Amino acid sequence: MYLKKEFKKNVLPIAGLLAVALLVGISSAQRASWWGDSVGFVTAGEPEKCWRPLAGIGLLLILEAVVTIGEGRLIGLAFDRTFLAVRKRCFGRLLGAEYGSLEAAYGKGNLISRIASETDRLNEMFTSNFTWFSRTILLGLISLVSCLLLCWQLSLVFFLLIPVFLKVSDRISAGIKKQKTEAADSMGDAVDIALNFAEAAEVIKAGCGEAYVRKKYEDCIWRAQEENRASEQINARLVIVKYAVSVLQLLVLFVLGYGCIRAGMITIGQYATFVLLSENVRSLLELSPYILSTLREGAALAGRIEEICQFPEERMEGLPVAEDNASGMLAEIRHLDFSYQPGQPVLKNLSLSVPEHTRIGVIGESGFGK
Numbered sequence: 530m531y532l533k534k535e536f537k538k539n540v541l542p543i544a545g546l547l548a549v550a551l552l553v554g555i556s557s558a559q560r561a562s563w564w565g566d567s568v569g570f571v572t573a574g575e576p577e578k579c580w581r582p583l584a585g586i587g588l589l590l591i592l593e594a595v596v597t598i599g600e601g602r603l604i605g606l607a608f609d610r611t612f613l614a615v616r617k618r619c620f621g622r623l624l625g626a627e628y629g630s631l632e633a634a635y636g637k638g639n640l641i642s643r644i645a646s647e648t649d650r651l652n653e654m655f656t657s658n659f660t661w662f663s664r665t666i667l668l669g670l671i672s673l674v675s676c677l678l679l680c681w682q683l684s685l686v687f688f689l690l691i692p693v694f695l696k697v698s699d700r701i702s703a704g705i706k707k708q709k710t711e712a713a714d715s716m717g718d719a720v721d722i723a724l725n726f727a728e729a730a731e732v733i734k735a736g737c738g739e740a741y742v743r744k745k746y747e748d749c750i751w752r753a754q755e756e757n758r759a760s761e762q763i764n765a766r767l768v769i770v771k772y773a774v775s776v777l778q779l780l781v782l783f784v785l786g787y788g789c790i791r792a793g794m795i796t797i798g799q800y801a802t803f804v805l806l807s808e809n810v811r812s813l814l815e816l817s818p819y820i821l822s823t824l825r826e827g828a829a830l831a832g833r834i835e836e837i838c839q840f841p842e843e844r845m846e847g848l849p850v851a852e853d854n855a856s857g858m859l860a861e862i863r864h865l866d867f868s869y870q871p872g873q874p875v876l877k878n879l880s881l882s883v884p885e886h887t888r889i890g891v892i893g894e895s896g897f898g899k
Contacts, residue, residue: 531618531838532831535611542607549596549603550663554671556589561805562675569798604656612652615834619644622840644837651830654823662820669813672806679803680795683785691811694778782807859885 536543563582570578623644676684786800795803860883867876883889 530835532615532835535614539607539611542603545603546600546607546660547663547667549600550660550667552596553593553664554668556593557668557809558671558675558806560586560589561672561802564805565798565800565802567798568801569796572797600660604660608652608655608659612648612655615838616645616648619648619834619837622837644834647830648834651827651834654827654830658823662823665813665816665820668809672809673813676803676806676810679799679806680789682794683789683803687782687785687807688810690781691778691814694774695811695815697774859883859887 563585566582567579570576570582673684673688676688782804786795786803789795790797790800860881862879862881865876865879865881866874867879868874
């Protein structure tokens with residue numbers, strides 16, 4: 530596969546990005562641990578011992594800032610060169626392929642524009658989401674392991690409850706999503722009406738249908754505005770509900786943590802560390818559907834681009850070649866006469882030589898003998 534081969538050429542920068550994500554994940558987990566140590570020292574009445582973990586937190590933040598700066602350079606090395614080669618390959622295949630075969634395989638339209646758009650989209654997905662997704666996944670997994678090591682009983686109960694809270698939030702947001710979808714549909718209908726009017730303006734004017742089209746357009750715009758207004762009202766009412774769900778989640782974590790502390794399963798400092806790390810796990814679970822949908826979209830885009838990269842070029846075979854072709858020409862025509870009807874020549878005494886590795890276009894008006 531062409532895409533796989535190009536990514537292999539830049540495996541070192543990609544590995545560097547994964548190493549940076551792993552380093553940031555470990556650093557974040559260590560910062561949470563040192564923060565818990567500081568809380569433990571304060572609650573134990575020994576605040577003078579806090580300076581060491583706090584200094585360590587500051588050093589780790591500086592380290593993360595430095596590696597993040599270098600991360601941008603790695604992104605350029607990993608993906609910019611790869612997709613530059615992919616664009617060149619696609620453009621060469623589009624130019625070199627027989628256009629009728631391309632249309633039969635991929636439909637009509639501006640194929641170059643479509644492939645360029647899909648390549649840009651895939652490039653954007655890699656450059657924008659690769660580091661974000663890798664950090665989120667690695668940090669979430671590291672935090673999950675750390676929480677289990679701190680107190681597996683608390684981890685088991687709380688992490689089983691997180692999907693329930695996320696499901697409740699999704700159900701709350703379903704009404705807003707529906708309103709926004711209906712608003713987008715109404716606005717799309719308005720755009721379609723405007724485009725259709727632009728294409729058939731003369732016919733509509735001749736039939737005195739301008740008022741009818743204008744009424745339909747205004748109705749679509751009005752529905753879109755009403756749907757947007759309704760979604761804003763729903764969102765305003767549900768903000769309090771979603772906030773209450775978040776507070777309930779923290780309250781459950783507090784109650785569970787208090788029980789574990791009373792039972793001697795975990796210290797106050799370890800509980801503070803658990804709270805920070807559990808947020809990373811929650812973020813991973815919350816983003817998992819979006820990550821999966823993005824990966825599916827990226828796989829579909831990569832599949833279409835790969836098909837173009839592997840599309841066979843037009844072969845110049847079966848052309849008439851002169852028997853005494855000692856000149857190394859790919860094709861030769863000598864003294865060719867041609868006519869559609871007797872006595873009405875179209876081509877007369879035509880000679881043509883086509884060297885190897887050469888493309889020749891024959892142009893002219895219809896019926897002139899191309």
